[in-house]
């Protein structure tokens with residue numbers, strides 16, 4: 348499997364740390380020193396599906412395919428305002444797609460889980476041209492009267508078109524139960540048989556525990572996937588890690604003993620956009636010409652569950668329509 352198209356979209360509203368300090372007991376220096384985040388884009392006038400459509404349209408356009416050639420849509424999303432229909436179903440008609448679709452909740456590792464499934468579909472011949480959309484609005488899970496979680500997240504969408512090719516090597520996915528360290532619960536209707544009231548519980552996170560779990564899991568995934576492919580840290584040109592926290596990325600980089608330039612980041616601008624984050628990074632780097640043809644990339648992500656995913660791929664240059672015009 349290889350990537351032949353990329354896209355991303357962010358909400359227009361940019362929220363700085365200073366703006367948050369205007370109504371939360373926090374400060375730019377606390378947020379910057381603990382996370383590296385300076386600003387985030389938050390949904391205000393747009394909807395998440397509008398962002399997802401914009402990201403998907405630019406991924407399809409850059410792939411050179413017509414929408415009707417896409418034969419599967421996988422949508423990575425933790426939650427949105429609809430429980431049913433799926434976000435994938437909501438996106439089909441506006442994108443001009445006529446294919447099977449489903450949503451996948453792999454938390455912040457959802458894009459890598461989606462890529463793994465797409466790879467299996469392509470290998471088994473179930474589908475040939477797959478659109479993966481990762482669209483997330485974590486800002487809508489947070490309690491905005493509390494400073495612990497709301498400062499960490501941003502909203503956004505990314506999309507990739509994948510097809511047969513020699514790009515991806517293999518995947519490592521993991522899962523484990525740590526429900527108490529990171530969760531978001533929705534309300535449930537009471538029934539004549541179950542009258543236990545389940546109220547919405549905004550995102551709860553034990554930051555220190557998540558930090559430790561994330562660093563440990565990510566380091567293990569990176570070590571194992573390198574070994575699986577007979578590679579060392581030096582063989583990787585760029586490490587594209589889940590954009591949650593600069594300190595998590597720095598800890599992994601220090602473990603690997605690799606230079607900072609190999610770990611591009613954009614969390615400073617966007618905060619943690621959950622499963623959309625790695626796709627946004629890929630799209631931005633690719634459009635900026637920073638992903639060289641033949642470059643070896645390592646993707647690694649972790650998220651609520653606890654689930655993790657990592658993969659290695661050789662990049663093939665994408666010719667974006669804007670570049671052709673230059």
Ligand code: ACO
Pocket residue numbers: 372373374377378381382454455494495496498499529552553554555556557558561591592595619621649650651
């Ligand atoms: N502003 C100011 N103070 C704050 C804020 C804030 N926004 N949030 C918490 N604090 C306070 C706490 O109340 C606590 O105070 P106390 O010591 O008086 O009890 C103190 O700051 C905690 O400080 P530290 O222990 O130094 O914080 P830490 O260095 O652990 O950083 C953070 C906290 C940023 C949450 C860190 O633990 C972290 O990044 N964890 C991982 C978060 C993450 O990546 N989550 C997402 C991963 S999974 C996914 O993507 C869904």
